[in-house]
Amino acid sequence: MVKAIIKAFRLATCKVSSSVIIPIIFYLIFITFILNITFPNGFKSQHHHHQHRNNNKNNQDSSDEDNSDSGEHQGELNRIFQSESMRDGMFQEPMILSDNADPISILKFAFKKADTNSDGLLTIRELAKYINLRIRDHIDTSIKRNPQIFAEIDKSPSDGIISWNEYHTYFLKNLKLNLDENYINNHDEKKHVKLDRKAKEALMRDKARWQEALSSDPYSLTLDEFLAFMHPEASTSNLLNLVEDILRHFDTDGDDMLTVEEFTTTYSTKDDNKKLFLSDNLEERRAEFKKLIDKNHDGKADRAELLQFVDPRHSRYAIQEAAMLINLADNNDDKKLSIDEIINKQDLFMGSKFISLIENFHNEF
Template sequence: MKIPINKLTKLLKSIPQWSTTMTVTVCLYILFIMVVLSISFPLKSHKTKVETIVNERANGIADLDNDANGLGQNEQKLLQRARDLSTANNRTDILRDAFQKADLDGDALLSLQELARYINRRIREHIDASIRNNPILFSEIDQSPRNGLITWDEYYVYFLKSLGYDDAFIRQVDRKRNSNLDRKTKELLMRDKALWNEAARSDSYTLTLDEFLAFKHPESSAANLLSLVDDLLRQFDEDGDDHLTMDEFSNVVADDLDDKWRQYMIEKNTFQRQEEFKRLIDKNHDGVADRSELLSYVSPKHPRHALQEAAILFNIADRNKDQRLSLRELEEAGNVFMASRMINSAQTFHDDFR
């Protein structure tokens, strides 16, 4: 059937016209969501359709970072960690080993998806190891008496011993003033005391096994993650039904920029928040997110964390913008990778959750 030219012209004029910037931003955000889903549900072939799309974007990673995902603050935090990090003697060996493990197809280049998969694996390994080793360390510290609780005094002794101080020196230390200790040790003890007070829910002087996990590995603690879910609901659950709808999640007013969730959400426009809700939170697609779905969303094991970290690393290290990282590019930005979750999952998560 032929359509008259004058009717076709009117039809085209009636279609809303988006700006080029808005169109690019929307496309990149959808691309970001698609890559997250491909990491969550990996395909048999390493060369997936999603990866091909990513590879064809000339400036995809840079735009993904700056326009679609609001990664600017996270990138600055990673760069600061890299500046503060001392260069390890075996840095080259560590980076090459990680590169080879992440290079799934063996082409001596890392794609965004390969890097994100490897980071996600490292995150999962760290969390699983933290949970597995927590009772072992707890039993080692719980000595006087061995009663299933760790006191601050018990932890204090363990901490100083871990720094190389002997029993005779520790007995002479004034624990209220931290006398005879150097400034760095005092600062670490003050930091740990503050974290201890946050983790101690039942008694400010003792920690249970679960509380000790929240103290040492807050990113691995179910109690901490449930607290994050409570924060989400408190901030966005307008009708108080203990669920989040897409409208509640996406309609954010910048009236409290001191809150971490609003700081994160306000960096995205309404369309991006709606897409994030539909594709990353609402697993059963019923239009409502319950606590179980929100718990999965805030978990460090969620692939969105790994993909964001990978996008930051690409933005920093991919000098020739070919959407691939060579070993040379990785080594040239060595301290950045050493400070990232690709290598140092434990410290980066501890810094982010504290």
């Protein structure tokens, strides 16, 4: 596996200097080793589960459709949990629109992509699958592009780490303000006289996130820290920290495992639940544990199972988002959304993961 990673990485970064390639290769080897040591069985079981699902694909297709319309009064999350099958082959391609498209055009475009059976209505399943596609595509792309962007920024000097000055220069060069080189290299960072309000606010947010991502060095970011800075939702180390937070909060007997009782009876505030991406409803949380966390059904959840659970690519994020959108926008209570219902709540949808995926993730993580 390590050889395959190194080979792929060399092909992708053949033009990058050796001073950048070597630290990155060692980093990838280190991360692979740590994950294999920490989760010796978790990823194998996930792979086995994936193969099992593919072998039973035809049977699941029919059962999924039967379950999707049953239990209308069970609650959106529990109903979907009973037949979870977010298969890659059923996803639509990502949304591509021009920057100056108006909100209604954007919503109509996304609606058409999500409406897989072209009946003019979005079910919770269609909506969740479309959102899940966008999440998966975004995270996979972020991880693949991270070394490339890192190398583009790591210039002064090219030493395998990125300083704030290097990132600040990169930020200014990529603004659509046509700033000249002299201004970029010599301006007063405290004033930013040529930046508009939107650019200033974005830079301030980046500065705050930069400070949060620093760990090994008080001034510069490593490759993984840079991924956590740019896309915290895609960083394995960030997700591992979230797993530790869940264990620290709910693991009352200190055995590094969670039971359904610990997960549902340990007191947690709404702020705790929001930080850990957990439901406030204890019955929904119990269903989450049994259907989405405890994959091997042994009554306990280890770190590998929790890591899969907190990964934004897990279908629960998309299901929860879809359920929330339908609950807020479904005016005729048919558990489906028309394009008129979506346009009627255009501010809600434009600010949701249905459209504004990156902004949502950066606010959550």
